[in-house]
Amino acid sequence: MTEPAMTPPPGCPAHAGATPLYGPRFQTDPGQLYQELRRTHGPVAPVELAGGVPAWLVIGYRELQLMTGQTKLFGRDSTRWNQWPNIPADWPLKPMMAPVPSILYAEGAEHQRRKAAVTDALAGVDxxxxxxxxxxxxxxxxxxxxxxxxxxxxxxxxxxxxxxxxxxxxxxxxxxxxxxxxxxxxxxxxxxxxxxxAQRLLDVMLGLVHRKRAEPGPDVTSRLLGHQAGLTDEEVMRDLRVILIxxxxxxxxxxxxxxxxxxxxxxxxxxxxxxxxxxxxxxxxxxxxxxxxQIFAGRWATRDTQLGGQRIAAGDLLLLGLAGANTDPSVRQADGTPAEGNRAHLxxxxxxxxxxxxxxxxxxxxxxxxxxxxxxxxxxxxxxxxxxxxxxxxxxxxxxxxxxxxxxxxxxxxx
Ligand code: HEM
Structure with a gap:
């Protein structure tokens, strides 16, 4: 994003000191930027997306684990976002947040069903x-x-x-x-x-799913179609698209x-x-x-809560600061490097x-x-x-x- 900084969103005091999530420093020295964010705001930083849209960036290692582990409190379904009324139709980040019925945005039992199918289909790869x-x-x-x-x-x-x-x-x-x-x-x-x-992609996927439904083979598509989760052709197409991207x-x-x-x-x-x-x-x-x-969108708070010392309102967007959490001093040695062989990055x-x-x-x-x-x-x-x-x-x-x-x-x- 290269847009100029916007004024803080009105009626949102928590975001008065928000850091714009765009600009050249994400390109040149993101590591340093995350350290500064951590010093200024702690593990959960108020940030501002293109167009002055507020969000929280979770860059604490423990806080990121807490958030992604508590699916009832921090849901994946973006329909609960409290900013939708302010989002213009042509907002550049809309494709990243708009809910689609796939494994990505599914929750609870529906997510487990789809995750099991995707996991098993990929586990079948020799x-x-x-x-x-x-x-x-x-x-x-x-x-x-x-x-x-x-x-x-x-x-x-x-x-x-x-x-x-x-x-x-x-x-x-x-x-x-x-x-x-x-x-x-x-x-x-x-x-x-x-x-x-997008249409060409869909056409090829549709042809593939129909062909594999009729003639299964030793491939991910056939394993998804034949999985006990009983996915429909439409669901298989959606999740194949997620796997691809x-x-x-x-x-x-x-x-x-x-x-x-x-x-x-x-x-x-x-x-x-x-x-x-x-x-x-x-x-x-x-x-x-x-x-x-580096950053993944996202989770949406299901009710008012707190995380990393910040007050999070129901429907707020929280972004996964994966790169930021990886630079959290709590998972680094004194010299700033991760220990040899440590694979606990997020x-x-x-x-x-x-x-x-x-x-x-x-x-x-x-x-x-x-x-x-x-x-x-x-x-x-x-x-x-x-x-x-x-x-x-x-x-x-x-x-x-x-x-x-x-x-x-x-x-x-x-x-
Ligand atoms: C063959 C390569 C890969 C495939 C097929 C794949 C597939 C997937 C799928 C299906 C999901 C959705 C899971 C869900 O919502 O339950 C996902 C999520 C994700 N993947 Fe991968 N992935 C691949 C490689 C990678 C790599 C190389 C990285 C980064 C190093 C990565 C990072 C992520 C992240 C950050 C998420 C989001 C998790 C979240 O919402 O908490 N993936 N991937």
Whole structure:
């Protein structure tokens, strides 16, 4: 968001000192910004979204666990938001908050039903086959630029690989994947083709669900359709869409953020010239320091309550400050780093709505394989620009590079 700061919303004294959740500092030094927010407001900070819309940003590690763990007090259904009467139809963040009947916004027994189906469908993914398929896709993508001696890894690699792998997990044919991917990318870009893109995405999904209902196969779609939760075609489509979007973006950002770390930090230099030992460390460090989903919307208070010393009114929006909670001094050592091997970051969130465990495992195989194959194929991979020339997306919500230009000795094609 790049809008100018707005005046505090009227009638909302708690938000008089609210920090705008946009502006260049989220792009340049979010870590420092979270520390300042913590010093000024404590673990729950009043913030202001584009257009002067008030919200709470939960950046305390314990408070984030408390909030995401108490689903009866902090609900997922955004229809209870007390700001809807003030939200204009064309508000840029509306697609992020508007309720849709999917696993994301479901609550209670309905959420458990859908979560069980999604978790079981993803748990059915054979991890060995997944790794093999990731290697094939990685090789194919690298073949496209290996001979050139240069590449832009965000667009040419990190964004394409997870999508192609997810399409295969869904059971899409080779020729359908590009149509679905084109539709999704157009929709997420939000340009003039966005509506048409969303429609293309829906059409491919609809065709897939109908085909798999008639002829099930060893894929996520068929397992969702056949699950004892008894999901309808419409419900399966909705949740497949969530899996696709929730899976693709963070995976893509994670791969490029970990690659950036390996290409810029001397501690990882050894692994670039051969070994693979540090790929896991780079991936873990990227989740602690540059987590793909920095802020996630959200939870809505079901009644008046308190959290982190703030008075929260019924219907208030609370944002999950995942990156902020990861920098909470209570989970860091005295030198500010997390202890070696500590995986207790909140990058996958926490509580009943957290990223399903088999989705986390799938994401880890995709991301690790993507980096391992790249380093194997292009062992002298290096940044093609100075580190300070790398630009982050101007967004408080995600930590994502605009581009990652690299150079290397032109290599051979795989196989
Ligand atoms: C194959 C890759 C992935 C898939 C299929 C996937 C799938 C999902 C699904 C279905 C949900 C909704 C869960 C619910 O509402 O009950 C979800 C939530 C979430 N996922 Fe993932 N995900 C993937 C990768 C990732 C990665 C790499 C990250 C970040 C490092 C991530 C972070 C999150 C977060 C923060 C939430 C929101 C949880 C909340 O509301 O508390 N996911 N994911």
């Amino acid at each position: 991890q060995y086959e997944l790794k093999q398929h990731c290697e094939e896709v990685a090789d194919r993508l690298i073949d496209e630029f290996a001979g050139k001696g240069e590449a832009e890894l965000v667009a040419d690699y990190a964004h394409r690989l997870p999508l192609l792998v997810l399409c295969r997990l869904f059971g899409l044919d080779e020729d359908e994947a590009p149509v679905l991917i084109g539709g999704l990318v157009a929709m997420l870009d939000g340009g003039p083709d966005a509506q048409a893109g 929730a899976g693709h973006q963070p995976c893509a950002y994670w791969i490029s953020n970990a690659l950036r770390l390996m290409l810029t930090d001397d501690r990882f230099a050894a692994s670039l010239s051969g070994g693979r030992r540090s790929v896991g460390q780079a991936l873990s460090e990227a989740l602690w320091e540059d987590t793909p989903t 990058s996958y969130s926490y509580g009943p709505h957290s990223c399903p465990f088999p989705a986390q495992e799938t994401a880890e195989v995709i991301a690790a394989t993507a980096i391992e194959v790249l380093l194997d194929r292009l062992p002298d991979l290096r940044l093609a620009v100075a580190e300070h020339a790398l630009v982050w997306r101007p967004s408080a919500w995600v930590r994502a590079l605009m581009a990652l230009p690299v150079a290397f000795t032109p290599g051979y094609l795989a196989g």
